[in-house]
Amino acid sequence: MTIPVLLVLAADTDPPPRLGRLTGRVRIEYADDATLAERLPGADVLLVWDFTSRAVRAAWPGRGPRPRWVHTASAGVDHLLGPDLAASDAVVTNARGIFDRPIAEYVAALVLALAKDLPRTLELQRERTWLHRESRRLAGSRACVVGSGPIGRAVAGTLGALGVITALVGRAAGPGVHGPEDLDRLIARADWVIAAAPLTERTRGMFDARRFGLMLPSAHFVNVGRGPLVVEDALAEALEQRRLAGAALDVFGTEPLAPGHRLWRVPGLIVSPHMSGDTVGWRDELAAQFVELFERWAAGGPLVNVVDKRRGYVPGH
Amino acid sequence: MTIPVLLVLAADTDPPPRLGRLTGRVRIEYADDATLAERLPGADVLLVWDFTSRAVRAAWPGRGPRPRWVHTASAGVDHLLGPDLAASDAVVTNARGIFDRPIAEYVAALVLALAKDLPRTLELQRERTWLHRESRRLAGSRACVVGSGPIGRAVAGTLGALGVITALVGRAAGPGVHGPEDLDRLIARADWVIAAAPLTERTRGMFDARRFGLMLPSAHFVNVGRGPLVVEDALAEALEQRRLAGAALDVFGTEPLAPGHRLWRVPGLIVSPHMSGDTVGWRDELAAQFVELFERWAAGGPLVNVVDKRRGYVPGH
Numbered sequence: 001m002t003i004p005v006l007l008v009l010a011a012d013t014d015p016p017p018r019l020g021r022l023t024g025r026v027r028i029e030y031a032d033d034a035t036l037a038e039r040l041p042g043a044d045v046l047l048v049w050d051f052t053s054r055a056v057r058a059a060w061p062g063r064g065p066r067p068r069w070v071h072t073a074s075a076g077v078d079h080l081l082g083p084d085l086a087a088s089d090a091v092v093t094n095a096r097g098i099f100d101r102p103i104a105e106y107v108a109a110l111v112l113a114l115a116k117d118l119p120r121t122l123e124l125q126r127e128r129t130w131l132h133r134e135s136r137r138l139a140g141s142r143a144c145v146v147g148s149g150p151i152g153r154a155v156a157g158t159l160g161a162l163g164v165i166t167a168l169v170g171r172a173a174g175p176g177v178h179g180p181e182d183l184d185r186l187i188a189r190a191d192w193v194i195a196a197a198p199l200t201e202r203t204r205g206m207f208d209a210r211r212f213g214l215m216l217p218s219a220h221f222v223n224v225g226r227g228p229l230v231v232e233d234a235l236a237e238a239l240e241q242r243r244l245a246g247a248a249l250d251v252f253g254t255e256p257l258a259p260g261h262r263l264w265r266v267p268g269l270i271v272s273p274h275m276s277g278d279t280v281g282w283r284d285e286l287a288a289q290f291v292e293l294f295e296r297w298a299a300g301g302p303l304v305n306v307v308d309k310r311r312g313y314v315p316g317h
Numbered sequence: 318m319t320i321p322v323l324l325v326l327a328a329d330t331d332p333p334p335r336l337g338r339l340t341g342r343v344r345i346e347y348a349d350d351a352t353l354a355e356r357l358p359g360a361d362v363l364l365v366w367d368f369t370s371r372a373v374r375a376a377w378p379g380r381g382p383r384p385r386w387v388h389t390a391s392a393g394v395d396h397l398l399g400p401d402l403a404a405s406d407a408v409v410t411n412a413r414g415i416f417d418r419p420i421a422e423y424v425a426a427l428v429l430a431l432a433k434d435l436p437r438t439l440e441l442q443r444e445r446t447w448l449h450r451e452s453r454r455l456a457g458s459r460a461c462v463v464g465s466g467p468i469g470r471a472v473a474g475t476l477g478a479l480g481v482i483t484a485l486v487g488r489a490a491g492p493g494v495h496g497p498e499d500l501d502r503l504i505a506r507a508d509w510v511i512a513a514a515p516l517t518e519r520t521r522g523m524f525d526a527r528r529f530g531l532m533l534p535s536a537h538f539v540n541v542g543r544g545p546l547v548v549e550d551a552l553a554e555a556l557e558q559r560r561l562a563g564a565a566l567d568v569f570g571t572e573p574l575a576p577g578h579r580l581w582r583v584p585g586l587i588v589s590p591h592m593s594g595d596t597v598g599w600r601d602e603l604a605a606q607f608v609e610l611f612e613r614w615a616a617g618g619p620l621v622n623v624v625d626k627r628r629g630y631v632p633g634h
Contacts, residue, residue, distance in 0.1 A: 101454070101456055101480075102452075102454055105429065105433070105454065105455050105456065106433055106452070108425070108429055108479065109426075109430060109432070109433040109435060112422065112425055112426035112429055112430075113426060113429075113430055115422070115426070116422070116423055116426040118426060118430055118435070118587075119439055121587070121588075121590075121592075122436055122439055122587065124590075125581060125587070125589075128576045128577075128578075128581045129576075130572075130573035130574055130590045131590060132590045132591065132592050132595070133590075133592060133595075134595050134596060134597045134598075134599065135419075135423070135592060135595065135596055135597070136596060137418070137419055137597065137598075138422050139422065158479070161478035161479065162422070162425065162478065162479075163418075255447075256447035257447055259445045259446075260445075261445075264442060264445045265445075270435075270438070270439065270442070271438075272435075272438045272442075273438075273441070273447045273448060273449045273450075274449065275438075275449050275450060275451075275452060278449070278451050278452065279451060279454040280452070280453060281454075282451065
């Protein structure tokens, strides 16, 4: 049996992980955005380590053979899954499972910071001003978590553990999950609306002026899914006009957010640099997960975390 | 039966609560720090609404009769319980129960903010700088909560719900509670050390240079108990010398913290203005709790939340 070629797509600034256990069992080659197209025909497997790259979308179709298997070191697959890859025979897998708990903790951190008015506390500290305020009680408040995959479920579980009454909204109704027909009703009474959905043609722009208009003026909005779920100008206007109490975005339509972007300075908005899932050791976990998948693949066994390329995410619970 | 006199000690800036249900059943009089001594002899009951006042300490002993019952709208009683009140026949009750859950949420907010490096994120946002960092995972980390009363237990419960392995330290070992003999060992391996103890002669200054020296350089310290539990200069030095990763104080030796105080600007320290328990509606809850206690007292029934004046807190679980 010939040794398979693993092509790793990685930015120079973010070197690929140690894949030590694969030494001798695979020939590892590297590509960046500029060299991907030329290196792809020789690859059996493509590891998309640089999940900010959109070069994979442009590489299907293309000249010569394509890898049979593409793995992305991310939960979302919107950056790589174009129509041609979707229509191809290639199997696409993702990093399902790695980010669930860290992202749920990050959402809890944002929700609690907003409930307890922590950004203002830090501002007052900078000014050396002692100003007692009343804050919100989280227990007994209501959250609507949009996205019923493992991340949404972990978010709902963590908020539930903090006493928040949490409704989960997915692509279709199911046990413990509301269908999209309930979304407007649920966000209209939620204290916390959390976006944790994949980016698909169904979810793009779903948080728009109309939906921000449905939310309570006392509500807060958090996005840890993908930037384009949100019409950013509509959110900025809702916050500027105090039609929403506050928000936190960890993901944006264009990342990194440009220094001149209006979102840096919207009142009541916390901006963080797409870091919700990235706890110390995450790169090693992603690498270990890929090695495990590779071993299944090399043994001819079925892969797990297989993306439904039509839907744009891994279905099931 | 004569109508009892209820004396309410309240600052002008913080008017007393609505005690509507007591109308006609009690004669309500008001005092501030300056007038307390002269009004006290005519009172049957003293409600210490202004829990920052230390005037009660000075009022025992004093000339003329003292109230038979003193209630403080706070969890801690250190501000009122001097040796003379402690030795008297007066019953002292506190606001046990009102602050537990809010303070536990506040501690979770601080711990998560520190784990997820939120203060730095807000700083970077101000500078419009996109800088991805790795953050800490809370689940699986270790906390040591010092104080095994209802607040400490609520803190431990909430951290436990977030997956933190939590040890509780009290005045004496008991079911689920470590005794003080375990304190040094526990804080030496904790990622999070949370002070939620009452201020007594045993706890004053317990977090000193020696104890900060025992903690891990990666550990964080949080105080939501009373300021004097901590030797503030020792904490400031530990943080300045990076012998501790970070800290958050909601309580201080002197409150409000003076504008020139060094603690406002210690690196890695979050300063908040004694607000951990004060969620929207807290004043109404404190008033309702007092009304309920008053009804027990007026009916001749036993009071609850009775402080052990020798120990300085309400004993038992």
